[in-house]
Amino acid sequence: MPLKMGVATVTMNRPPVNSLNTEHLETLHRTFIRLENEKCRGMILTSSSPTVFSAGLDIREMYKPELEKARKFWRTLQDMWLKLYSSPYPTVAAINGHAPAGGCLLSLSCEYRVIVPKVRMGLNETQLGIVAPQWFQDCMRNAIGEREAEKALIAGRMFSSEEALKVGLVDEIAQNKEECIQKAEAFLASQANLPMLARKTVKLGFRHQTLSRLLTGREADTKIFIDYIFQPKVQKGLEMYLQSLSKKAA
Numbered sequence: 001m002p003l004k005m006g007v008a009t010v011t012m013n014r015p016p017v018n019s020l021n022t023e024h025l026e027t028l029h030r031t032f033i034r035l036e037n038e039k040c041r042g043m044i045l046t047s048s049s050p051t052v053f054s055a056g057l058d059i060r061e062m063y064k065p066e067l068e069k070a071r072k073f074w075r076t077l078q079d080m081w082l083k084l085y086s087s088p089y090p091t092v093a094a095i096n097g098h099a100p101a102g103g104c105l106l107s108l109s110c111e112y113r114v115i116v117p118k119v120r121m122g123l124n125e126t127q128l129g130i131v132a133p134q135w136f137q138d139c140m141r142n143a144i145g146e147r148e149a150e151k152a153l154i155a156g157r158m159f160s161s162e163e164a165l166k167v168g169l170v171d172e173i174a175q176n177k178e179e180c181i182q183k184a185e186a187f188l189a190s191q192a193n194l195p196m197l198a199r200k201t202v203k204l205g206f207r208h209q210t211l212s213r214l215l216t217g218r219e220a221d222t223k224i225f226i227d228y229i230f231q232p233k234v235q236k237g238l239e240m241y242l243q244s245l246s247k248k249a250a
């Protein structure tokens with residue numbers, strides 16, 4: 001995590017697709033805490049993969065899990081998200097590859113998004129027979145508005161880079177990762193002279209409702225997750241999805 005002029009670039013590096021298991025989520029969470037403690041001036045979130053930003057939650061964490069491990073997984077996801085979404089420093093996602101589901105959530109939790117061409121992003125959960133939790137949905141709604149979010153979430157729509165720009169899911173398209181980082185840096189530079197306290201206060205004001213909805217209902221949210229994924233038909237769906245992903249690789 002190099003810090004250049006107080007700006008950190010956090011590069012996810014969990015091959016092959018940066019899927020978010022408990023360990024990876026813990027690493028991200030610790031990183032965001034450290035950045036806050038070190039009074040970082042801005043953060044760029046990106047990926048070491050040339051084709052994938054993040055494939056979202058690691059489906060193997062939800063497929064036939066032990067109860068306590070599944071609970072820990074979900075709480076760690078909540079912790080990571082609460083830290084990122086409420087970060088006092090400016091955040092940009094340099095989306096240099098596909099960003100389905102939890103990968104899209106990571107980018108939506110940043111303040112500004114730059115994407116490369118020919119990749120897809122969105123909350124596709126419905127297509128997998130699972131449901132994007134309320135706080136995932138809130139992040140989408142906050143980015144693109146009620147009507148577009150409702151349509152996208154019901155359909156589990158994956159947006160192309162161009163479609164994402166058109167609907168406001170991302171702020172800019174860059175030609176490649178290098179340009180993506182340059183544009184991310186330019187956004188952070190544009191924020192650098194703003195009084196930090198005022199900036200942070202306005203950001204948290206906008207995000208307060210979404211954050212408190214989870215903060216006040218964390219246990220209930222965990223229970224909903226557990227009850228949902230332990231349903232036999234959901235497990236069957238996850239099994240088939242994992243098989244389809246593996247078949248694709250074969």
Ligand SMILES: CCCCC/C=C\CCC/C=C/CC(=O)SCCNC(=O)CCNC(=O)[C@H](O)C(C)(C)COP(=O)(O)OP(=O)(O)OC[C@H]1O[C@@H](n2cnc3c(N)ncnc32)[C@H](O)[C@@H]1OP(=O)(O)O
Nearest residue numbers: 019055056057058059098100101102131225228245246249
């Ligand atoms: C009433 C209220 C109910 C509330 C319910 C509450 C909770 C339910 C939980 C809901 C939340 C879900 C959020 C999620 O994030 S679910 C994950 C969704 N992710 C995806 O759908 C992405 C799946 N992956 C892909 O589409 C592609 O892998 C790709 C990201 C486009 C990259 O494609 P490619 O480069 O071609 O790579 P491969 O497809 O060949 O994959 C390589 C390798 O990685 C494995 N893999 C891919 N994605 C995942 C994943 N998300 N988790 C685990 N493993 C993954 C894939 O199986 C390959 O493995 P092998 O090489 O071993 O075959």
